[in-house]
Amino acid sequence: MAESTMPRLWLLLVPALLLLGAGIIAPLPQTGPFLLAAGSAVLAVAAIMGVFGLRRRQAKRELFRAVARFVEHDKTPTFTTDGEGRVGYRNAAAVERFGDNVETLLGALGDAFAAPAAVLHRLQEQAASRGRAEEEVVTRQGRIRLNTHRMGRDGFLWRLEDLALDGGGRGSDDAALPVLAASRTGTILYRNTAMREVIGDCSNTLDEVFPDLPLRSGEIHEVTGPGGARRWTVVETASAAGRREVYLLPARTLATAPDRQLFDALPVPLLEIAATGEVEMANRLARDLLADQMAVGTPMSSLVEGLGRPVGEWIADALEGRGLNKPEVVRASRPSKEVYLQITLGRIEQEGEPMLVAVLNDATELKTLEAQFVQSQKMQAIGQLAGGVAHDFNNLLTAISGHCDLLLLRHDAGDPDYSDLSQIAQNANRAASLVRQLLAFSRKQNLKPQSLDLRESLSDLAHLLNRLVGEKVTLELSHDPELKMIRADKRQLEQVLMNLVVNARDAMPSGGRIEISTKVLTLREPMRRDRAVVPTGEWVVVRVVDQGVGIPPDKLPKIFEPFFTTKRTGEGTGLGLSTAYGIVKQTGGFIFADSVPGTGTEFSLYFPAHDAPSEPEAEAAKQVSEAPRQGDGVVLLVEDEAPVRAFAGRALRMRGYTVLEAENAEEALKLLEDETLRVDVFVTDVIMPGMDGPSWVREALKARPDTRVVFVSGYAEDSLAEDQARIPNSKFLPKPFSLTDLTSTVHAQFDALAKRGD
Structure with a gap:
């Protein structure tokens, strides 16, 4: 601010001169040189400030000269002002409109529109903080757009663009x-x-x-x-x-030539509709919404649809005075893009004949949000329904998979029935995964990551994927021979791959090939794409490539949004890819999509690479996967579902345990009234008729505080978390569980008892 520097220079020059004069006439020899030195220092500071001020002023002049040369012949009135609003430069267009003797911008615009001081102050404050600002205002000549840009530290450039309402300018x-x-x-x-x-x-x-x-x-x-x-x-x-x-x-009319120009320039989309239902006139904004080329006389029925009744009936009712001023949401019949309109009809008379004036509003975003909300309600209802039946459904799956495990114990791998039994077990697990997937839409599900070898996971999943894609689609798998392990929830990862493969299948109605490949990728620099940054390090990359119809470029950025789908209504929920995105992100990975319409789509999944699991972890995993060990002890099994109770009791007896069975909590407490009865572990359902699992266990532990507990339930663990936290020595086993899951969990509780005894 060069101008504001000059008064400060005088504040320095005056004391500098006083110090120099005092130094010259000072009576003491030691005082004179000191005063001269001080005066010279102050004078030097003043000189430096003066030089900087002159340079700043010169730079400011150069900036304003450059701007002046740029806007000199601009037809838009343009001003430069300082921070106080004083005009420094005006171009020829500004001189022509406002004259050459206007000192401030407020003086030029003082009576042009309402509250000019407030508008100019607001724009200047916004430009000072953001660099630029603009606002449209109504003036006597119609509308103008005020644009302001910050110039330097305290200067502003103002442009007054005309937005005339009439054809005359x-x-x-x-x-x-x-x-x-x-x-x-x-x-x-x-x-x-x-x-x-x-x-x-x-x-x-x-x-x-x-x-x-x-x-x-x-x-x-x-x-x-x-x-x-x-x-x-x-x-x-x-x-x-x-x-x-x-x-x-x-x-009286909107159809005369002068009024047509005014009608066309209105900032609101408007139509004039004749009694025949044909569009007599549409202004520019209405034409932009309805069609790029819309001829006069086009029937309204060919422009919009989706009322639930013929458009002609809607127009006829409005001409009779029914349904006026009631907004209707319709869909514009535009093949190029999806546009929803909110139309309000008003009735007028022209030469004694009734006509309609339609006010249009673009409701595309509102309709999209409404569709998402409706879909969200549907999925919430599905989640609530799934939550309500999950207990019963998981009981059925426990009985199916459990008895299947019992059958597998009596058949070795060479038995002709072994593969069929394996398929039953695998599909029961898939059904359980689908239940958990539904529950994920109604409440958060916690991931349970484990070390996975994708070669084994994909090999286990290949048979089911081949069933999903059908006969017209070929599924090909290829792996990096030096593939590293990843940490992920096995069931959720399988769900991601299933979603991607199903989408690839649907994109190839005539058949084709789906390639799933894995490889290790080392990033030495961060990879930036799709507003994400993949850090450096080793990554395991899974690619799912199809030869389908592809995804249009305008839809590609939206495919991971919840409820967004390119499929027709009823063919997809729009949740598959958003679920896949969420699972991959929770695992610490990234998912990207590349597509060429007509050629195919490629999804790339990036997972952090992990080394082989440590020995304790591998040993623990090995113990879980191995056949259950023989045990010794007494288990009280409390389960209201007879098939589940039969399977669990038989499985535990096969492993050497003495099993006492009870159908409900009341029966279990009655058994425990015998003080001579020894029980080491309670295995109990959580939700039962009458007293629930946690309630009866708390009652039983008063007399038997050292007894270990295993809770089983078809609901998520978080629904039991608070009760389980108050019950010591308890574990949770979700339904459906396998024979191995059950016996391993019970063994772990007996091991804890043995360690405590030691």
């Missing part, structure tokens, strides 16, 4: 539409010359002008003025800072 104020600006409360802030001729200068509020408030855009209202009441078609739109702008169109 700037200055044709007499030909402009009557327009006024009002506050939210109805106070009239501004009226142009055309509006003054209609309503005069005495009215200060909207209710003084329009007797039949509230205003209904697109309808005819009586307007009170000096010449009495006249009927006008009113169009209202929201402006900046919460203001309302009201335009008046002649009610």
